[in-house]
Amino acid sequence: MENPINRFKVALREGRPQIGIWNAIPQPMIAELLAGCDFDWVLVDTEHAPMEVRDVLPALQAIAAHPVASAVVRVAINDWVLIKRHLDQGAQSLMVPYVQSRQEAEAAVRAMRYPPLGVRGVAGITRASRFGLIADYIACAEQELCLIVQVETRAGLDRLEEIATVEGVDGVFIGPADLAASLGYPGQSSHPEVIAAIEGAIARLGAVGVPSGILTSDAAFARRCMALGVGFTALGIDIALLAHAAAALRTGIG
Numbered sequence: 001m002e003n004p005i006n007r008f009k010v011a012l013r014e015g016r017p018q019i020g021i022w023n024a025i026p027q028p029m030i031a032e033l034l035a036g037c038d039f040d041w042v043l044v045d046t047e048h049a050p051m052e053v054r055d056v057l058p059a060l061q062a063i064a065a066h067p068v069a070s071a072v073v074r075v076a077i078n079d080w081v082l083i084k085r086h087l088d089q090g091a092q093s094l095m096v097p098y099v100q101s102r103q104e105a106e107a108a109v110r111a112m113r114y115p116p117l118g119v120r121g122v123a124g125i126t127r128a129s130r131f132g133l134i135a136d137y138i139a140c141a142e143q144e145l146c147l148i149v150q151v152e153t154r155a156g157l158d159r160l161e162e163i164a165t166v167e168g169v170d171g172v173f174i175g176p177a178d179l180a181a182s183l184g185y186p187g188q189s190s191h192p193e194v195i196a197a198i199e200g201a202i203a204r205l206g207a208v209g210v211p212s213g214i215l216t217s218d219a220a221f222a223r224r225c226m227a228l229g230v231g232f233t234a235l236g237i238d239i240a241l242l243a244h245a246a247a248a249l250r251t252g253i254g
């Protein structure tokens with residue numbers, strides 16, 4: 001059996017914009033529903049959502065059933081054990097939050113790789129290797145793994161290029177909410193200074209040839225970021241979409 005191609009990683013490398021959505025509801029049917037809406041990627045969030053490693057597996061299985069969508073799993077923290085567990089159960093694309101230095105980005109890369117280049121613990125028989133049916137999984141695993149690091153603080157922004165150009169980093173996601181807080185505007189992701197920092201980061205990442213990512217429910221801002229060259233854009237979060245739709249229903253009935 002062949003190791004599955006990581007379509008998301010290939011698309012980023014080829015510069016094909018990827019449109020995604022955030023999955024924060026710990027229910028695989030929601031991940032399945034979102035994948036079925038023609039998104040290129042579905043972010044399964046274990047940082048801010050009540051999801052543990054075991055909750056991600058059925059979401060991976062649900063998303064894998066769709067020919068277009070790719071699962072990107074956000075780990076809770078830049079931790080080599082957590083990263084190992086998500087990779088072993090079959091996640092091919094990981095997003096690592098709150099990276100603020102070259103060293104932290106290098107640690108995340110090492111966690112994605114087997115020795116001698118990394119520290120990923122070796123278990124030949126996992127879901128990732130299709131229970132051993134991908135005979136050469138250990139040798140070929142890395143080429144289909146995708147690492148997205150999040151830069152979402154002033155400190156990270158100050159070191160953006162040195163983080164982004166770490167060998168093994170496949171993209172940089174700019175976290176608007178945390179960045180806003182770090183810049184002194186908590187809860188104000190649309191503040192002009194935050195918008196300027198995000199747009200500047202997209203341009204800086206483009207200048208060093210590294211795909212950038214953003215999350216925004218503002219369609220106009222999403223289009224502006226795509227015009228600036230952002231590589232992967234999440235258009236919203238399932239919990240927010242549901243809450244606003246439900247509230248609008250209630251308001252609409254008077």
Ligand SMILES: O=C(O)C(=O)C[C@H](O)[C@@H](O)CO
Pocket residue numbers: 048150152174175176177178179215237
């Ligand atoms: O800082 C951010 O913004 C992100 O990293 C995305 C958020 O964590 C997401 O949960 C929406 O608030």
